[in-house]
Amino acid sequence: MGNKTSHDSDVSFIAALAELLRDNDLTELQVKRDYGENDSLNVRVSRQTQTIVQASAPAAAAPAAAPSAPAMPAAAPASDTTDPANHPGAVTSPMVGTVYMAAEPGAAPFATVGATVAEGDTILIIEAMKTMNHIPAPRAGTIKRILVEDGGPVEFGAPLVIIE
Amino acid sequence: MSTKQDDHSPWPEGYDRVVLDSVDSTMAEAMRRAPDIQRPTWIMAKTQTAARGRRGRKWVVPEGNLNATLIFRPEATPAEAAKRSFLAANALYQALAIYISADKLSLKWPNDVLLSGGKVAGILLESSGQGPFVDWLSIGIGVNLRHTPEGVEDASFAPISLANAGGEDVSPKDFLSTVADAYATQEAKLLRLGFDRIRDDWMSNAARLGEVITARTGREDVTGIFDSIDRDGNLVLITGTGPRAIPAADVFF
Numbered sequence: 315m316g317n318k319t320s321h322d323s324d325v326s327f328i329a330a331l332a333e334l335l336r337d338n339d340l341t342e343l344q345v346k347r348d349y350g351e352n353d354s355l356n357v358r359v360s361r362q363t364q365t366i367v368q369a370s371a372p373a374a375a376a377p378a379a380a381p382s383a384p385a386m387p388a389a390a391p392a393s394d395t396t397d398p399a400n401h402p403g404a405v406t407s408p409m410v411g412t413v414y415m416a417a418e419p420g421a422a423p424f425a426t427v428g429a430t431v432a433e434g435d436t437i438l439i440i441e442a443m444k445t446m447n448h449i450p451a452p453r454a455g456t457i458k459r460i461l462v463e464d465g466g467p468v469e470f471g472a473p474l475v476i477i478e
Numbered sequence: 479m480s481t482k483q484d485d486h487s488p489w490p491e492g493y494d495r496v497v498l499d500s501v502d503s504t505m506a507e508a509m510r511r512a513p514d515i516q517r518p519t520w521i522m523a524k525t526q527t528a529a530r531g532r533r534g535r536k537w538v539v540p541e542g543n544l545n546a547t548l549i550f551r552p553e554a555t556p557a558e559a560a561k562r563s564f565l566a567a568n569a570l571y572q573a574l575a576i577y578i579s580a581d582k583l584s585l586k587w588p589n590d591v592l593l594s595g596g597k598v599a600g601i602l603l604e605s606s607g608q609g610p611f612v613d614w615l616s617i618g619i620g621v622n623l624r625h626t627p628e629g630v631e632d633a634s635f636a637p638i639s640l641a642n643a644g645g646e647d648v649s650p651k652d653f654l655s656t657v658a659d660a661y662a663t664q665e666a667k668l669l670r671l672g673f674d675r676i677r678d679d680w681m682s683n684a685a686r687l688g689e690v691i692t693a694r695t696g697r698e699d700v701t702g703i704f705d706s707i708d709r710d711g712n713l714v715l716i717t718g719t720g721p722r723a724i725p726a727a728d729v730f731f
Contacts, residue, residue: 329555329610408609409556410710412696412726418534436606442725443588443711444532445560445603445615452608465696467725470557 487655596638
């Protein structure tokens with residue numbers, strides 16, 4: 315689907331699973347993530363065999379970050395709808411946590427729609443376990459859409475912003 | 479109480495140390511130095527002119543207290559990097575337990591060390607990167623060694639200092655050696671034994687385990703029985719509607 319970012323994020327998720335598998339001396343690990351209607355990631359990682367990735371179409375709805383937040387990336391060359399996760403300019407979340415659009419409450423947001431950003435500029439922060447992870451712009455461009463809300467929860471792989 | 483001299487404590491191998499007289503904040507300094515560091519580096523400042531806590535909260539730092547930040551490049555995804563919160567809390571707990579009875583210390587999810595139920599320290603982590611690995615991770619630690627900060631309002635847990643609680647007198651530099659050494663041990667433990675062991679250590683010193691606590695997220699208050707922390711480091715509360723795993727919140731009890 316030519317979506318490098320979500321592909322990369324899926325790959326890093328799978329890599330993290332593989333690491334978990336190894337670290338905990340497990341032989342197999344299966345994770346299913348429902349990102350939205352017709353959009354899920356189903357991963358089974360097992361040792362000494364191979365990694366199997368498949369997308370499926372679950373019935374369950376996802377606990378999306380916000381009502382406006384769209385569905386998330388599928389690993390397989392599936393949907394090509396208007397799903398922003400499939401947008402080539404989508405920046406996806408590398409972790410589960412809480413989104414902050416500014417360094418502190420009341421401060422100017424890192425990114426606003428229409429603003430230009432340079433590669434490496436912080437566009438938002440995702441917090442988990444009192445760790446503030448700065449999400450850098452993967453490339454220079456203009457912020458076209460912001461798909462998350464300040465203070466809202468975010469899932470792994472969720473599209474955060476679209477930069478073109 | 480006894481007075482110790484500086485620089486009698488061992489310094490962990492493989493770590494660098496920078497001691498500054500004054501800086502805006504050791505977290506800001508760490509971020510500036512991030513592109514250039516060769517090895518994990520502890521940056522300590524005797525005073526900070528613009529110290530800050532989580533989400534920009536004020537952090538008061540009288541001289542004689544510890545202000546330090548560890549900056550390094552772990553080969554870790556952002557989610558793995560965030561687990562360092564527990565390593566830092568364990569290390570700080572162990573460092574403090576050298577200078578005061580461990581009976582007075584407890585941990586509050588994810589990384590607060592409480593002394594006699596009060597806030598003796600603060601830990602804040604920052605990282606940057608889209609993945610798969612973070613570019614850098616910084617762990618900021620502030621400890622009220624000799625002075626209890628004044629003018630702290632609306633604190634959920636009243637500030638307290640090691641000295642006021644009857645602990646041994648220790649200089650910031652000496653305490654940094656202690657905590658740096660304990661932190662290096664935690665990293666070695668993570669590498670050899672995995673996060674489960676780190677989690678077990680943390681849980682064994684946790685306050686209010688099995689009791690009702692409240693986690694305040696950006697959107698809601700979740701109240702439930704403090705069951706555990708899961709393998710991702712999430713706080714697990716048993717609520718009226720079932721278990722909830724919470725990745726980011728402030729905990730109250």
